[in-house]
Amino acid sequence: MSKFGFWLQRVTQVLIVLLLVTFGASLLLRLIPVDLATILIPNGSESEREILRTEIGLNKGPIGYYLQWLGNFVHGDLGKIYFSGGTETVSGHLAKAMPRSLLLMAYTQVLALSVAIPLGVISAYRAGRRTDRIISNVLFVMSSIPGFAIALILIIVVGVKLAWLPTLGYATYSEGIWEHFKHMLMPVLSLSFGLIATYTRLLRADMIASLREDYVTMAMSKGLSDRRILWKHVFRPSSITLFTSAALSMGGLIGGAIVIESIFATYGVGFEIFVAIAGRQYISLQSCVAVIALFYVFFNLIVDIGSGFVDPRTRDRRVNV
Amino acid sequence: MKKIFTGGRRKVAAVMAIALVASLSQVATSGAAGADTPKRGGNITVGIFDSFPGYCMADNLANSSLMAGRTIYETWVEQRADGKIVPYLLKSFEHSADYKTWLLTIRDGIKFHDGTDVNATALLLNLQALRGALYINGLLGKSPKSTGKLGTAVGFTANIQDVVAVGAMSVQITLYQAESDYPESLYASGRFFARAPSQILGADCSTKPVGTGAFKLVSTELTKLVVAANPDYWRKDANGGKLPYLDGITFTFLPDAQPRVSGVKSGALAATMFSSASEAKQIKDLQKNKNLTTIISPTDYYPTIWLNHKIAPFSSKNARLAVSHAMDRVKWLKVRQKGLGMVPDSIVGPNNIMYNKKGYAGFDLAAAKADVVAYKTETGKDLEFSLPYVSASADSTANAVLLQQMWQAAGMKVNLLSQTTAEAIQKAFPMQYQLLPLLLMEGTGTAFIVPFVVSDMSGGNPKHFITQIAQAVPALKGLPVYFGILNISSFKDTVSENLLFAARAESNMAKKKKLYQQATQQLQEEVHMTNISMLAYSLTYKNLGGVGQLGLAAGGERRLMTNFGIDWTGVWSTK
Numbered sequence: 001m002s003k004f005g006f007w008l009q010r011v012t013q014v015l016i017v018l019l020l021v022t023f024g025a026s027l028l029l030r031l032i033p034v035d036l037a038t039i040l041i042p043n044g045s046e047s048e049r050e051i052l053r054t055e056i057g058l059n060k061g062p063i064g065y066y067l068q069w070l071g072n073f074v075h076g077d078l079g080k081i082y083f084s085g086g087t088e089t090v091s092g093h094l095a096k097a098m099p100r101s102l103l104l105m106a107y108t109q110v111l112a113l114s115v116a117i118p119l120g121v122i123s124a125y126r127a128g129r130r131t132d133r134i135i136s137n138v139l140f141v142m143s144s145i146p147g148f149a150i151a152l153i154l155i156i157v158v159g160v161k162l163a164w165l166p167t168l169g170y171a172t173y174s175e176g177i178w179e180h181f182k183h184m185l186m187p188v189l190s191l192s193f194g195l196i197a198t199y200t201r202l203l204r205a206d207m208i209a210s211l212r213e214d215y216v217t218m219a220m221s222k223g224l225s226d227r228r229i230l231w232k233h234v235f236r237p238s239s240i241t242l243f244t245s246a247a248l249s250m251g252g253l254i255g256g257a258i259v260i261e262s263i264f265a266t267y268g269v270g271f272e273i274f275v276a277i278a279g280r281q282y283i284s285l286q287s288c289v290a291v292i293a294l295f296y297v298f299f300n301l302i303v304d305i306g307s308g309f310v311d312p313r314t315r316d317r318r319v320n321v
Numbered sequence: 322m323k324k325i326f327t328g329g330r331r332k333v334a335a336v337m338a339i340a341l342v343a344s345l346s347q348v349a350t351s352g353a354a355g356a357d358t359p360k361r362g363g364n365i366t367v368g369i370f371d372s373f374p375g376y377c378m379a380d381n382l383a384n385s386s387l388m389a390g391r392t393i394y395e396t397w398v399e400q401r402a403d404g405k406i407v408p409y410l411l412k413s414f415e416h417s418a419d420y421k422t423w424l425l426t427i428r429d430g431i432k433f434h435d436g437t438d439v440n441a442t443a444l445l446l447n448l449q450a451l452r453g454a455l456y457i458n459g460l461l462g463k464s465p466k467s468t469g470k471l472g473t474a475v476g477f478t479a480n481i482q483d484v485v486a487v488g489a490m491s492v493q494i495t496l497y498q499a500e501s502d503y504p505e506s507l508y509a510s511g512r513f514f515a516r517a518p519s520q521i522l523g524a525d526c527s528t529k530p531v532g533t534g535a536f537k538l539v540s541t542e543l544t545k546l547v548v549a550a551n552p553d554y555w556r557k558d559a560n561g562g563k564l565p566y567l568d569g570i571t572f573t574f575l576p577d578a579q580p581r582v583s584g585v586k587s588g589a590l591a592a593t594m595f596s597s598a599s600e601a602k603q604i605k606d607l608q609k610n611k612n613l614t615t616i617i618s619p620t621d622y623y624p625t626i627w628l629n630h631k632i633a634p635f636s637s638k639n640a641r642l643a644v645s646h647a648m649d650r651v652k653w654l655k656v657r658q659k660g661l662g663m664v665p666d667s668i669v670g671p672n673n674i675m676y677n678k679k680g681y682a683g684f685d686l687a688a689a690k691a692d693v694v695a696y697k698t699e700t701g702k703d704l705e706f707s708l709p710y711v712s713a714s715a716d717s718t719a720n721a722v723l724l725q726q727m728w729q730a731a732g733m734k735v736n737l738l739s740q741t742t743a744e745a746i747q748k749a750f751p752m753q754y755q756l757l758p759l760l761l762m763e764g765t766g767t768a769f770i771v772p773f774v775v776s777d778m779s780g781g782n783p784k785h786f787i788t789q790i791a792q793a794v795p796a797l798k799g800l801p802v803y804f805g806i807l808n809i810s811s812f813k814d815t816v817s818e819n820l821l822f823a824a825r826a827e828s829n830m831a832k833k834k835k836l837y838q839q840a841t842q843q844l845q846e847e848v849h850m851t852n853i854s855m856l857a858y859s860l861t862y863k864n865l866g867g868v869g870q871l872g873l874a875a876g877g878e879r880r881l882m883t884n885f886g887i888d889w890t891g892v893w894s895t896k
Contacts, residue, residue, distance in 0.1 A: 081543065083374040084381070086527050088543055152579075159587040167587040168580045169366070169573075265573070265580045267544070275544065278576055279372075 010304055014297045021293040022073070025286050026066040032282070039280050040082040052082075056283060073290060079283035081276075090284045093272055094291060098254075100170055101261070101268035105253040107188045109246055112195035119196070120203025120242070121230055127208050135200070143197035148259045151190035155263070158186060168265040187264045191257060195249060199242055206238035240307050247303040254295050359558065359867060363894035364569040368581040368593035370600075372543050372574045375527030376520070378450050379472030384858065385594040387511065388886030389546045389572035393434075394514035394532035397425065397444065398504045402878040404672075404765040406504040409874055410439060410515050410533060412490075414507075420499040420826060425507075427490045428874070431555045433517035434537045441486040446518050448492070452478045453787060455521065475787070476772050476807040477509050482784050497784060499826035501833070505768035511885050535565040535890040544574040556874060558891065566867065566893035578603045585613060585861050591894065592862035594886050598624070598760075598854075599716040601661040607861045615861040616868070618882040620663050621672050622856040624760040625773075628848065629752050630812040634706055639699055641848035643692035644756070645682035647731035648724070648853045657720060658854060665852050668845060672765045677838040680846035689731035705734040706755040709748075712739040720758070724853070752809040759809070760856065763884060767837065771821055774844060776813045810850050817843040858884045867891045 029036065036058055037049040053059040056079065057068035072079070078090035119135055126132045159167035165186055171179040210216065211234055219229045254269055261270035269288060276284040369385035376382070382390040399409040408414060412428040431439040449455055451474040483495040500506060507513060517531035530538050533555070536548035549569040556564050575581045575593075578600045584590035585607070595604050597620075608615045626644070634640035650664045663670070666678045682688075696704045710721035725735040740748075749757055762770045817840045824836035844850070860882055862868065869881040871891025879888055 083372070083543060084379060084527070086375060155583045155587070159583060159589075163587060166589045167583040168575070168589050169584075262577050263580060263583075265575055265584075275576070 010301060014301055017297050018290075018293055019070075022070065022286075022290045023066050025289045025293075026069060027062055029282050029286055030062045030065065036282060039282065069286070073287065078287035078291070081279075081281050081284050083279075090287045093284070094269065094288070097267060097269045097272045098291070100266055101254050101257065101270065104184065104187055104191070104257065104261075104266065104268055105250055107184055108191040108195065108253060109250060111188055112192045112199055113242075113246060115192070116196045116199030116203060116242075117235075117239075120200045121207060121235060123200060123204040124207035124211065124234075124238075125226070125230060127204070132204075139197040139200055142193045145193065147190045147194055148263060150193050151186065151260055151263045154186045154189060170266045170268075183264075183266070187257075187260050187266055190260050190263075191253065195246075199246065202245055203238060203242045206241050207234055210234045210238045243306060244303050247299045247306070248296075250295070250299045254292055357866065359562070359566050359891075360893045360895060361566050362568050363896060364571070365567060365591035365865075365894055366571045366573055366584075366589065368575045368584050368590045369572050370574070370576060370578075370581070370594060370596065373541055373546055374543070376516075376530035376541075377526035378474055378521075380527055381473065381512075384596065384884045385886060386546075386572070386574075387884070388594065388889075389548075389570075390514070390530065391511065391534065391885060392536040392548050392570060392889050393530045393534045393538055394516065395534050396508055396511060396514055398508045399873050399875075400508060400511070400766075400880055401873060402880050405877075406502070406508050406766075407873060407875040407877060414504055416501075416503070420501045420503070420828065421496045423494045423496070423503050424487070425492045425494065427492075428555075429490065431533055432553060433515075433519070433533055434531050434551060435517050435519050437517060437519065439515060439533055441488060441490055441492050443515065443518050444492045445484055445486050446521055447513075447516055448478070448481070448484045448494070450516075450521050451475070451513060452481060452484075473807065474509070474513070477506060477513075477768070479772075479785060480506070498822055501826060501828040502766065502768075505766045508768060510764050510769040511883070536570060539569065546572040548572075554890075556890065558871065564871070565890050567889070570889060582607065585863060586610070588863060591865055592860055595859045595861070597658055597661045597857045597859070601657075601659040604661055604859045604861075605659055607859075610861075613861050613863050614865075614868075615859055616882045616887070617661075617859040618857045618884065619670070619672055620855040620857045621670055621764055622760060622858070622884055623665075623669050623673075623762040623852060624758060624854055624856060625668065625762060625850045625852050626756060626758045627749075627752065627810045627850050629755050629757075630810055630849070631752070632755060633700070634696065634702075634704055635755060637696055637699060638848060639692050639696040640704055640706075641851070642682050643689050643696060643704055643731060643733060644728065645848050645851035646685045646689035646692055647728050647733065648851070649684050649686075649727055650853050651684070652727075653723065653853050656723060658856075662857060663855050665855050667841060668850060668852055669762065669770060669841065670855050673767075673770070674765065674834055675767060675770060675837040675841045677841040677845070679838075680842040680844075682845065682848055682851065686731060693732040703734055704732070705736070707736040707738040709738045709740045709745055709754050709757055711745065724758075749809050750807075752811050757809065758853075761807075761809075767821075767825070771825065772807045774808060774810075774840075774849070775818050775821055776808050776811075812847070812849045814843065814847060814849060817847070817849070858882065858886070860886050864894060864896045866893045866895045 035049075037052045041048060041052060050059075057065040060068065069079070076091060078094065080087040080089055081093065119139075123132045123135045154165075155167045158165050165182050167186070169183055171183045173180050207230075216229060216234060219233050224233075257268065258270035258274050260266075261268045262274050265271065269292065273285065273288050275281070276288060367389070369389060371383045371386035373382065373386050373389070374380050376390065376393075395410055397408075397410045398406050398414070401407055408428070410428055410431060412426045414426070415424045416422065425444060427439055427441065427444060433439060433443070437443070446455070451472075453472075453475040480496050480498055480500060481494055482497045485493050487493045494503070496503065515533055516526075520526055520529060520531040523529065528541065530541070535551055535554045535556070537551045539547040539549050541547070547569065548571075550565050550567060552563075554564050558564055558566075573590075575584070578595065581590065581593040581595070582603050585593045595607075597604060597617075604615065604617065607613055608617075628635035628641050628644065630636055635644075654660060654662055654664050665681075666683060667676050667681050669675045693704050696702075708721055708724060711717040721737050725737060728735045738754075745757070745759075748754055749759060761773050764770070820836050820840035820843060824833050824840060827833040827836055868887055869879070871879070871888065873879050881887065
């Protein structure tokens with residue numbers, strides 16, 4: 001199979017996954033045993049509900065409804081949020097929420113990788129020794145504490161007792177870089193703890209395996225320094241699993257930070273989902289799920305492309321297959 | 322006409338009396354005290370637990386979002402700390418000898434935020450919009466952002482027969498039945514704002530609030546309201562200084578209690594509100610915090626269990642008695658409200674003029690069991706019904722389970738019926754459930770009680786324009802009927818109704834109170850509805866001064882804390 005054929009296949013797979021996920025979400029919506037128009041505008045008249053059914057395709061079958069929604073979605077119309085005073089667009093909400101979630105996710109990944117990579121390398125280099133045992137035990141504790149518990153501890157200690165950082169809200173860059181980071185630090189720390197533990201363990205295991213490879217023995221026999229061997233010859237091939245895991249967790253972080261975003265009221269995508277569920281805004285929920293799925297498969301695709309660059313053998317193997 | 326209130330009379334005596342009443346009132350305060358010297362400037366953020374569905378006639382701002390809305394809007398009349406309704410945007414209100422005609426005169430020199438005058442035209446337009454007249458004639462509610470539908474206000478204004486402007490600054494209201502306390506209805510528990518004509522008639526009635534308040538709209542969305550100081554605000558402080566003190570306030574919707582608690586503790590929020598319905602634990606914890614001040618409203622909010630008289634089993638009085646007798650209200654207060662509140666012994670609280678213990682079917686398990694047996698003897702059926710609850714809400718589920726246990730202990734079979742909030746609202750008006758717990762009634766007066774417990778507010782007013790239009794125009798037959806729609810128990814009781822209307826007409830306070838109490842007794846003896854708890858609301862703040870210090874324009878103290886929080890006009894930041 002040619003390279004073009006391989007990428008065409010990957011893109012096709014991605015599109016199929018997206019269609020299946022969004023259709024599944026759409027179908028779940030139609031399976032709710034109540035009239036969606038009544039839920040969306042409980043105080044509306046029957047004629048207003050009929051207009052709404054036509055507007056969003058609820059008067060069509062599940063496939064007709066899905067196709068209408070999909071058509072709107074690809075044109076950027078993600079539906080509306082309904083309340084007695086009118087409507088707000090889901091795209092408008094996501095346009096505000098998405099950059100916040102993306103930044104939260106990006107900072108979380110940067111922090112987690114910045115801490116996990118040196119720890120993983122040291123841990124692998126000192127495998128079985130005291131340093132490795134200390135790092136492993138600390139990581140074990142870190143991975144045992146759920147993110148929301150870390151968030152609450154941080155709020156009590158750092159936010160309330162010490163009053164160093166704000167406990168809720170979001171500040172844009174225009175409100176000041178320092179103010180922005182002050183608001184982001186605790187949510188980022190809460191989300192990073194678990195990831196640091198996971199990433200360090202993954203990297204440690206892969207590096208220990210790589211350190212046993214013949215080419216490492218060859219490099220050592222050539223008199224290369226430990227640092228050069230570790231970072232140039234061992235880290236790069238050992239990082240595939242780490243970066244794959246990091247990329248896969250990015251999609252999950254966008255929608256999966258519901259609890260953390262609610263605790264810190266950062267008004268990101270997770271908070272939008274929380275509000276959509278609480279307010280029975282099912283159209284908004286469906287579109288949010290679709291956007292998260294989009295990000296998920298996008299990052300999967302990035303992993304595929306990225307791993308090919310990091311380790312050309314993987315790309316060649318796939319092409320050869 | 323007798324002039325009841327002109328403002329400024331006997332101020333000293335009134336202030337002293339009110340101060341005494343306020344000192345004895347049930348508003349509880351704890352924690353740090355605010356500084357005494359007003360400080361100008363600053364922007365603060367306030368955490369609330371309700372969102373902002375809109376600002377037009379049919380958009381009901383609830384509790385904490387009503388507090389936010391009331392920074393933009395003001396009401397024609399206000400309630401003093403002692404419960405008396407006094408003019409606010411109005412200069413005076415006068416009534417005819419039979420209390421069927423009321424002349425409302427507006428205070429001079431007040432302007433809406435758009436620069437237009439507050440005058441008779443504006444008041445007339447507001448009243449007609451509340452009555453639904455503007456919707457009926459197509460002036461309101463025809464734009465997507467102008468949801469001026471027939472809101473619940475139509476039920477509250479159903480006793481109005483006619484409204485006319487009688488001068489540049491005066492409006493005359495003619496009532497169908499006499500109301501000696503009509504200003505209470507005009508207040509509607511703080512909900513009948515003065516909206517600018519440009520808002521009411523504009524295309525953005527729901528999204529562009531224009532009022533007379535101390536703050537003006539900066540931006541609004543479903544989860545946030547940002548307001549800035551109104552530089553032309555009409556009121557001054559005690560020293561003649563400009564109000565408000567704050568530059569701006571951001572009200573932010575935080576549905577979960579935890580961020581509100583941590584926010585106010587850390588200073589990220591200057592203040593935040595809570596409800597004892599589900600956040601009693603947080604309120605009690607915050608009360609103990611010496612760095613914060615927590616003020617709690619009186620328990621003047623009366624969640625009701627509405628019993629549908631139209632269908633079985635609650636068409637039977639035995640069934641209604643069984644339900645009421647089976648509820649262990651002491652246990653409920655302890656388990657669900659952590660002791661915050663009070664055990665009800667009437668359908669309204671002790672501060673309400675209608676409060677009467679007589680006839681109230683309180684907890685009595687033996688009596689409940691006997692009622693269940695009596696129901697079976699009467700109908701040949703077991704007493705079985707469904708209790709709607711919102712399964713997505715942990716609080717609603719816990720409440721439903723506890724109620725189910727109590728009723729089952731008396732021999733009733735209770736099916737839990739999972740509903741969404743939207744379904745519950747839709748099926749409550751008109752009532753389609755057998756029974757429904759819902760907080761509607763509140764306050765010390767009757768304006769926010771009577772419309773829910775009478776069956777023919779407008780049906781008893783044959784001259785009401787909606788009645789006439791619905792009869793004349795076949796196309797409007799489907800128009801929502803508000804004559805008794807607010808009475809979701811759907812009962813008809815001429816005894817209680819006559820007592821209520823007689824009480825409303827009576828001007829002698831002692832006689833009035835007696836009539837209202839007799840009505841309450843009748844409602845309780847017939848168990849037209851029952852209850853299990855009474856609620857309070859709290860506000861916790863830090864680094865704020867002036868809370869509750871600014872009196873009313875007509876003299877006297879404003880109520881410190883209500884379900885719609887505090888008044889922000891005279892509040893300053895001490896930071």
